[in-house]
Amino acid sequence: xxxxxxxxxxxxxxxxxxxxxxxxxxxxxxxxxxxxxxxxxxxxxxxxxxxxxxxxxxxxxxxxxxxxxxxxxxxxxxxxxxxxxxxxxxxxxxxxxxxxxxxxxxxxxxxxxxxxxxxxxxxxxxxxxxxxxxxxxxxxxxxxxxxxxxxxxxxxxxxxxxxxxxxxxxxxxxxxxxxxxxxxxxxxxxxxxxxxxxxxxxxxxxxxxxxxxxxxxxxxxxxxxxxxxxxxxxxxxxxxxxxxxxxxxxxxxxxxxxxxxxxxxxxxxxxxxxxxxxxxxxxxxxxxxxxxxxxxxxxxxxxxxxxxxxxxxxxxxxxxxxxxxxxxxxxxx
Amino acid sequence: xxxxxxxxxxxxxxxxxxxxxxxxxxxxxxxxxxxxxxxxxxxxxxxxxxxxxxxxxxxxxxxxxxxxxxxxxxxxxxxxxxxxxxxxxxxxxxxxxxxxxxxxxxxxxxxxxxxxxxxxxxxxxxxxxxxxxxxxxxxxxxxxxxxxxxxxxxxxxxxxxxxxxxxxxxxxxxxxxxxxxxxxxxxxxxxxxxxxxxxxxxxxxxxxxxxxxxxxxxxxxxxxxxxxxxxxxxxxxxxxxxxxxxxxxxxxxxxxxxxxxxxxxxxxxxxxxxxxxxxxxxxxxxxxxxxxxxxxxxxxxxxxxxxxxxxxxxxxxxxxxxxxxxxxxxxxx
DNA sequence: CTGAAAGCGCTTACAG
DNA sequence: CTGAAAGCGCTTACAG
Numbered sequence: 001x002x003x004x005x006x007x008x009x010x011x012x013x014x015x016x017x018x019x020x021x022x023x024x025x026x027x028x029x030x031x032x033x034x035x036x037x038x039x040x041x042x043x044x045x046x047x048x049x050x051x052x053x054x055x056x057x058x059x060x061x062x063x064x065x066x067x068x069x070x071x072x073x074x075x076x077x078x079x080x081x082x083x084x085x086x087x088x089x090x091x092x093x094x095x096x097x098x099x100x101x102x103x104x105x106x107x108x109x110x111x112x113x114x115x116x117x118x119x120x121x122x123x124x125x126x127x128x129x130x131x132x133x134x135x136x137x138x139x140x141x142x143x144x145x146x147x148x149x150x151x152x153x154x155x156x157x158x159x160x161x162x163x164x165x166x167x168x169x170x171x172x173x174x175x176x177x178x179x180x181x182x183x184x185x186x187x188x189x190x191x192x193x194x195x196x197x198x199x200x201x202x203x204x205x206x207x208x209x210x211x212x213x214x215x216x217x218x219x220x221x222x223x224x225x226x227x228x229x230x231x232x233x234x235x236x237x238x239x240x241x242x243x244x245x246x247x248x249x250x251x252x253x254x255x256x257x258x259x260x261x262x263x264x265x266x267x268x269x270x271x272x273x274x275x276x277x278x279x280x281x282x283x284x285x286x287x288x289x290x291x292x293x294x295x296x297x298x299x300x301x302x303x304x305x306x307x308x309x310x311x312x313x314x315x316x317x318x319x320x321x322x323x324x325x326x327x328x329x330x331x332x333x
Numbered sequence: 334x335x336x337x338x339x340x341x342x343x344x345x346x347x348x349x350x351x352x353x354x355x356x357x358x359x360x361x362x363x364x365x366x367x368x369x370x371x372x373x374x375x376x377x378x379x380x381x382x383x384x385x386x387x388x389x390x391x392x393x394x395x396x397x398x399x400x401x402x403x404x405x406x407x408x409x410x411x412x413x414x415x416x417x418x419x420x421x422x423x424x425x426x427x428x429x430x431x432x433x434x435x436x437x438x439x440x441x442x443x444x445x446x447x448x449x450x451x452x453x454x455x456x457x458x459x460x461x462x463x464x465x466x467x468x469x470x471x472x473x474x475x476x477x478x479x480x481x482x483x484x485x486x487x488x489x490x491x492x493x494x495x496x497x498x499x500x501x502x503x504x505x506x507x508x509x510x511x512x513x514x515x516x517x518x519x520x521x522x523x524x525x526x527x528x529x530x531x532x533x534x535x536x537x538x539x540x541x542x543x544x545x546x547x548x549x550x551x552x553x554x555x556x557x558x559x560x561x562x563x564x565x566x567x568x569x570x571x572x573x574x575x576x577x578x579x580x581x582x583x584x585x586x587x588x589x590x591x592x593x594x595x596x597x598x599x600x601x602x603x604x605x606x607x608x609x610x611x612x613x614x615x616x617x618x619x620x621x622x623x624x625x626x627x628x629x630x631x632x633x634x635x636x637x638x639x640x641x642x643x644x645x646x647x648x649x650x651x652x653x654x655x656x657x658x659x660x661x662x663x664x665x666x
Numbered sequence: 667c668t669g670a671a672a673g674c675g676c677t678t679a680c681a682g
Numbered sequence: 683c684t685g686a687a688a689g690c691g692c693t694t695a696c697a698g
Contacts, residue, residue, distance in 0.1 A: 003448055005690090005691055005692085006691065006692060007691080007692095015668075015669085016668065016669045016670075017669090017691090017692080017693095018668070018669055018670080018693085018694095019667090019668060019669075021692070021693065021694095022667095022668090024692090025693085028667095029667050029668080030667070030668085031667060031668090034667080034668085046444075048445045048448040048449045049449065049691080049692075050389065050448075050449065050451065050690085050691055050692070051385070051449045051450055051451070052384070052385035052386075052388040052389045052394065052451060052690090052691080052692090053385075053389050053674090053690075053691035053692035053693090054691080054692055054693075055385040055674095055692090056383065056385045056386055056389055056673095056674045056675065056676085056690090056691080056692070056693090057673080057674055057691075057692040057693040057694075058674085058692075058693045058694075059693085059694095061385065073406070073407055073410035073411060073414065073613075074406055074407060074410065074613070076410060077406035077407065077409060077410035077413075078406060080410075080413070080429060081406065081431065084429055084430070084431055085431065088430070088431070093428050093430070093450065094428065094429055095426050095427065095428055096413060096417055096427055096429055097417070097421070097426070098414065098417055098418065098421070111379075112381045115336055115381040115383075116381045116382065116383065116384045117384055117426065118383065118384070118385060225616075225617050251617070254617050255617075258617075258618075258619040261619060262619065280406075280407070280613075280614070281613070281614045281617055283558075284558050284584070284587050284588075284614055285591075285618070286591040286594060286595070338674090338675055338676085339675065339676060340675080340676095348684075348685085349684065349685045349686075350675090350676080350677095350685090351677085351678095351684070351685055351686080352683090352684060352685075354676070354677065354678095355683095355684090357676090358677085361683095362683050362684080363683070363684085364683060364684090367683080367684085382675080382676075383674085383675055383676070385674090385675080385676090386674075386675035386676035386677085386690090387675080387676055387677075388676090388690095389674090389675080389676070389677090389689095389690045389691065389692085390675075390676040390677040390678075390689080390690055391676075391677045391678075391690085392677085392678095393677095
């Protein structure tokens with residue numbers, strides 16, 4: 001036998017399909033016993049409503065989309081997990097769509113996507129969330145969306161982010177509390193907004209303790225392992241070196257750690273190293289890396305929430321808490 | 334103005350909607366100039382067909398699903414990338430669905446999923462691809478599916494895998510060619526089929542060179558970093574130690590490397606280490622890890638291919654090539 | 667609190 | 683090579 005439809009359920013419960021529809025959508029104005037009869041029929045027939053029929057007839061598709069163009073599978077993977085879990089809880093489904101934001105007509109691609117799929121909302125991950133053309137297309141189409149950790153137009157539309165500056169401030173404070181007064185800093189990719197925020201947190205923490213900022217201890221990185229190696233070589237070149245280095249992300253911190261090892265420095269005895277991200281690798285290296293855990297899955301879960309609850313249309317913003325993971329790579333000065 | 338429909342296109346091209354439908358689906362029997370007129374109307378109106386309407390009226394939904402229940406975000410992320418790219422090329426969309434295969438009614442969950450979504454096919458990743466209940470549900474529903482790297486029922490349904498045994502054979506051969514005659518081996522999780530295949534490859538390579546298998550050089554691991562550390566401690570306890578260790582995956586190889594470092598052994602001078610997987614970490618540690626690159630994205634792309642082309646229904650199987658990544662962690666005995 | 671009718675935008679099966 | 687009609691399984695707007 002083929003799938004049961006709303007007609008079958010209506011017949012089994014001796015009501016009209018409209019009443020079944022009411023129960024399906026949790027609408028009021030259905031007598032309790034009628035509702036019970038319909039629920040029983042649904043269970044007996046193993047009925048599951050057709051998404052495409054609901055989508056075509058109504059205003060909702062129960063589909064959310066996640067747009068991304070990101071080289072880091074771990075980051076994107078984490079975002080997907082958080083979003084898809086929340087979707088499942090709410091009876092929604094998640095469609096993932098990689099994009100190439102360098103493509104000239106990426107805006108049209110997104111427009112077509114929204115048009116064929118009729119998604120109820122879109123989660124935009126960095127750097128897609130900062131693409132003016134895509135945002136314009138969605139605004140025009142009236143498709144709700146939530147931006148995750150956007151760099152530009154900080155007040156545009158709904159968004160979810162974490163407190164990069166606060167986290168960097170707290171991590172720097174941890175190093176200061178351990179007695180470090182000469183703390184090197186490796187900046188992240190200059191095009192990435194979080195880079196500036198993290199540096200600001202570092203600078204503010206030093207200022208709060210009256211420790212002078214030394215420009216020769218600050219190196220520009222690009223978030224890559226390789227740029228971390230270069231930064232490490234610059235910072236650890238001579239005998240006059242910092243007692244701690246705070247890198248704007250884990251990949252760079254790992255690069256510094258490999259330079260330290262190569263130079264025969266023991267971490268954290270000779271040098272404390274801190275990172276940012278809490279990647280999977282952070283716990284695999286030895287010593288394990290002290291770092292900031294980003295609430296990646298939680299951010300996309302919150303984004304899905306805003307889309308499902310309707311908060312996205314109101315342009316709501318959420319700031320999620322981070323967590324400082326103190327591990328073996330940092331110690332007393 | 335709202336979205337154009339097939340009716341608008343038909344009117345603009347002065348044909349019936351049926352003829353537009355023919356063009357949309359690439360059917361034959363449309364006069365070239367009629368086709369050109371319709372194409373022009375589609376472009377002019379910016380027409381994109383509605384997926385839900387097509388799905389409801391016809392046999393195809395243009396939706397593929399990826400089912401997983403895997404702790405490794407990198408592995409799942411790689412699979413998603415490969416599948417979604419292929420979907421995009423073919424005008425399909427990918428829905429991702431995490432599952433908990435420990436849940437007693439996971440079969441019903443999958444049945445409901447297939448029922449609401451009407452996906453054209455499902456990609457089953459390990460360990461979902463080995464769940465008898467889920468396979469039974471899909472067989473009964475008649476939903477095409479492709480299993481990725483299945484452990485059990487090796488001949489059931491369409492599947493895509495890589496040659497684990499061949500890769501382990503070749504990696505062991507590489508170590509032998511470098512002069513190693515005392516090669517330790519760390520087995521993977523005993524519940525994972527690939528574990529056995531990789532061990533078989535190792536054993537076969539030794540046998541081919543007339544090198545005896547030493548049971549005291551073989552340690553049972555569980556694919557985790559921690560189990561690698563334990564294996565390393567067992568294998569490197571005394572002065573009588575192997576000159577090379579081949580671990581069944583990178584995480585364990587990394588655990589061994591950290592033990593070697595802690596014991597003051599220099600890799601690869603004192604000990605060669607090889608892994609399996611080519612995780613992101615493999616290139617971040619120092620020295621970089623010699624390992625086997627699994628064609629993860631390629632496997633799921635092939636799976637999507639089989640689903641889209643119809644090969645899945647024929648139960649086709651594909652074996653994809655691996656790649657040996659020779660890096661710094663291995664060297665002459 | 668409940669229902670009859672129309673319609674969402676396509677494809678199917680059939681006719682010509 | 684092309685088209686008129688029915689129907690997919692729901693929700694909407696309305697009536698009672």
